[in-house]
């Protein structure tokens with residue numbers, strides 16, 4: 470058989486395997502469990518409501534940057550996994566919202582997100598708590614936290 474015909478299924482298998490277990494897969498990604506109440510304080514501290522809406526949360530003192538704020542939470546958003554939720558906070562340009570919302574120019578001229586980058590100001594503890602606060606607002610499968618006792622050798 471012509472080797473080209475074998476090459477294609479081989480490449481496909483490699484590509485599929487890479488999706489699940491490659492170095493870029495979220496497997497093994499584990500943040501410690503966060504504090505929801507502290508996470509809400511972080512959400513307010515960094516004024517996320519300046520660009521976002523979140524059901525049940527309002528802050529009239531914050532200047533709104535968009536006429537239609539980007540909704541957080543719910544099941545219609547792009548965030549489908551815990552890893553995506555964390556990614557959207559620390560690497561906002563990784564996954565941009567669909568074109569319809571982009572009409573309101575939520576992206577800069579160079580195509581990056583207008584979302585502020587918090588990486589130099591937010592502590593990792595703040596990030597952990599913030600994600601613990603936001604995660605239940607999404608239809609995201611709860612994270613499998615590390616249960617340290619499984620490492621206990623009797």
Ligand code: HEC
Nearest residue numbers: 515517520546547548557561564565566575582583584585
């Ligand atoms: C200056 C405006 C701005 C601020 C402030 C801001 N964001 Fe965003 N954020 C955006 C924009 C615009 C998007 C959607 C476009 C994109 O994907 O970058 C977004 C997307 C997101 C998403 C993914 C949206 C989804 O559900 O699909 C999350 C989660 C998020 N932001 C969280 C936060 C949190 C938490 C804060 C506060 C620490 C924050 N953002 C502050 C502009 C902002």
